[in-house]
Amino acid sequence: MQETLEKADPAFRADVLNGLSEPVPAIPARWLYDRRGSELFDAITRLPTYYPTRTETALLQSVMPEIAARVPPGGAVVEFGAGSQTKTPLLLRAVHPRAYVPIDISGDYLKDSAAIVDADHGAIDVHPIVADFTQDVPLPGAIEGLERLGFFPGSTIGNFVPQSATDLLRHFRATLGTGSKLLIGMDRIKPVERLIAAYDDPEGVTAEFNLNLLHRINRELGANIPVDAFAHQARWNDMLARVEMHLLALRDVDFEIEGRAFHFATGATIHTENSHKYGPRSGRLLLLAGGWTPLIEWVAPNEDFALVLAEAERDRFAP
């Protein structure tokens, strides 16, 4: 007990205890991604019904020459997140930057970022930064004067409610500076059956991913949640244009976290993640609201997924 409590991240503890005490019980999605959660998410990206990763990767691959034509070589690519083994090398190979700056709150994930690049990009300087990219991040002096391209793939923007997404985009603008560009992936609104299949796969991997959060709470906060009393649930919220993940109580359940008692009645849920989907105009309006002017947009077959290249224009006195 003593040991498990010592390991607990105080921010995790606070988010869980406060989140479960709210009128609409919810836990911020970032806590889904411990080591096991990240492994499970990785497995999700390979599921037949989870279309976003393979769709975005194929789209990136096909539009790289067009991106390269709009981004001069010798600049700096700043990735918000630690980078993926497949998407990041595609971009670096096409754009030929001088520097690559991955920003992630977890140093663990950043350790692999240098390896992503070093394998076949000896000429690129890697400057990993351990920081929370939802805030302004001071960039290393070494990239001063280099043109900047921000990279935010994966539809991670969809995790943020529009108000936070707007704030996030404004922080990106402050971090990268006026005149910089941003390449961002956004998932599109599509028929509900396909959305639900992507977030409630027949293999049960997303269910395991969601339920892992309860195992994590038990392990790290010394709780006694009966995990089998909860089921994974994926819902489409049409008004807010998002897929929601919940943990649904299958029976009346009582448990304790660090001596605090919680009760969930049958049918009550813990909201664990949002995945907002955008139409062409709502996606571009979000970017504009966050201080980014869309320059060009590429859309995957079936309009399943969009990549937008946007620019942080100088503020204008008049339209």
Ligand code: AVJ
């Ligand atoms: C990593 C936030 C892009 O919302 O599609 C996938 C996370 N959750 N299946 C997404 C996720 C359940 C994913 N993002």
